[in-house]
Amino acid sequence: MSSLAAAFAHSARQHPDKIALFWADATHTYADFSRGANAGVRQLRERWNVQPGDRVGVLLRNRPEFVTVLVSILAAGAVAVPINHFLKPPEIAYLAGDAGLKLLITEGDLLETVREASRITPISAVLSLDDWAPADAQTALLDPDACPANPGSLALLVYTSGTTGHPKGAMLTHANLLANVESCRQVLQVVEFDRFVLMLPMFHSFMLTVCILLPLIVGGSIVLIKSVHPPKAMLDEMTTHQGTVLPAMAAIFRLLSQLPSHLHLPLRLCISGAGPLPGEILKSFENRYPTVPLIEGYGLTEASPVVAVNPPGGKCIAGSIGPAIPGVEISIRDETGQELPDESTGELWVRGANVMEGYWNDPVKSAATLVNGWLRTGDLGHRRPDGYFAITDRAKDMLKPNGINVYPREIEEIIQQFAGVKECAVVGEPDERRGERPVAFVALDPGTVFSERALLDWLKQSLADFKLPRRALVLSALPRNATGKILKTELRRMLAEGL
Secondary structure, three states: OHHHHHHHHHHHHHHOOOEEEEEEEEEEEEHHHHHHHHHHHHHHHHHHOOOOOOEEEEEEOOOHHHHHHHHHHOOOEEEEEEOOOOOHHHHHHHHHHHHOOOOOEEOOHHHHHHHHHHHHHHOOEEHHHHHHOOOOOOOOOHHHOOOOOOOEEEEEEEEEEOOOOOOOOEEEEEHHHHHHHHHHEEEEEHOOEEEEEEEEOOOOOHHHHHHHHHHHHHHOOOEOOOOOOHHHHHHHHHOOOOEEEEEEOOHHHHHHOOOOOOOOOOOEEEEEEOOOOHHHHHHHHOOOOOOOEEEEEEEEEEHEEEEEEEEOOOOOOOOOOEOOOOOOEEEOOOOOOOOOOOOEEEEEEEEOOOOOOOEOHHHHHHHHEEEEEEEEEEEEEEOOOOOOOOEEEEEOOEEEHHHHHEEEHHHHHHHOOOOOOOEEEEEEEEEEEOOOEEEEEEEEEEOOOOOOOHHHHHHOOOOHHHHHHOOEEEOOOOEEOOOOOHHHHHHHHHHHHHO
């Protein structure tokens, strides 16, 4: 297929009456979404004059209409710009202005936030879901042949999380995303009977590709979870709707591993992404659910996003992201761009049909990130002799006490094993003598009596002196962005302000 919309339309015509999405007690068939998208295309073109290449913002919470809106935009030949609904008005205003939105589609209780954003940067037009044109049984299914057919045209403009500076818009084409969907289908052995459990925000690139595009193009189904709290209710939804694959972040698997032993997961596979999977969480999950594989993968928005994953039917190695997925290459390189041998730590460079076209309106950063067909990820890691890769850290997070490279993740993995530690993060703090020293932030399990001295003494058994945190600070919870990534920039700010 030459476009995402055409691929979905073809899938819908193959099995129109199949349930495409479960939402609590409600169900939505492929025909429902296909007719809804066809009606949506007419509305976008006739009422809002949306033309191919126009950017259309999608500011919605997790709900079935997200799928209809997304497919409508793609089928109209426009570019969908998914927006984090947890953002504040100034942040939304920045994205709207940078993307040059022709239209922003949102829902009722977010309209006031949009109005505030528009006072900062005027937004051309806003459409509430309350005014979205409904489809009926007489509406024709979306025609694959009527969908724009240029695989090189932009499909999504996905903004990075913006942990440093302003977010950057990764330009992802139909070809990028179709390639990544096909690679994921192969490596995860996805079939049309699979039901993907979706519980992270739908605007996130991990969910867009793996939990929405993949199942809908393959002919599978989505189990859209209303809330992860309480965890048992989340499990009940998975079980009721017979979910088979759960892509989520490490914190979700921690919750699941703490459920009572008489409860069982209906899944055939769990995939941890959107951040590292601590070894302690993997161990707890495997002990709790020995028959359900939990595999770690790796990706980034700029790669549509999946790059590597431990293969479900092959060898799974704790602490490894596995080999590159089919059609993708990974190279470990030094600061000059020279390839490094196995076991040497360097930056991960990625090449494949999934790699973005560049950053929207930012040729300088695009040129620095895309080098001779390779994507510089900014992540540090190494290649094992067996072809598996391991992520050490973000290049920008690496510490250099006394000029020696120290990788926070190594320290965090050990702290995570200390009794009572729920989660942790390590950042650097300026030090007059050493240049920089690690500082640990921890959040604790309820009822834990914590001793900073006990933790630091315990770490001495496993870490060289130059790696030891100078102190360990307790927070009720670590700051995270909407997709669950720990905001180390916020932790550094707290240190700078004298915490």
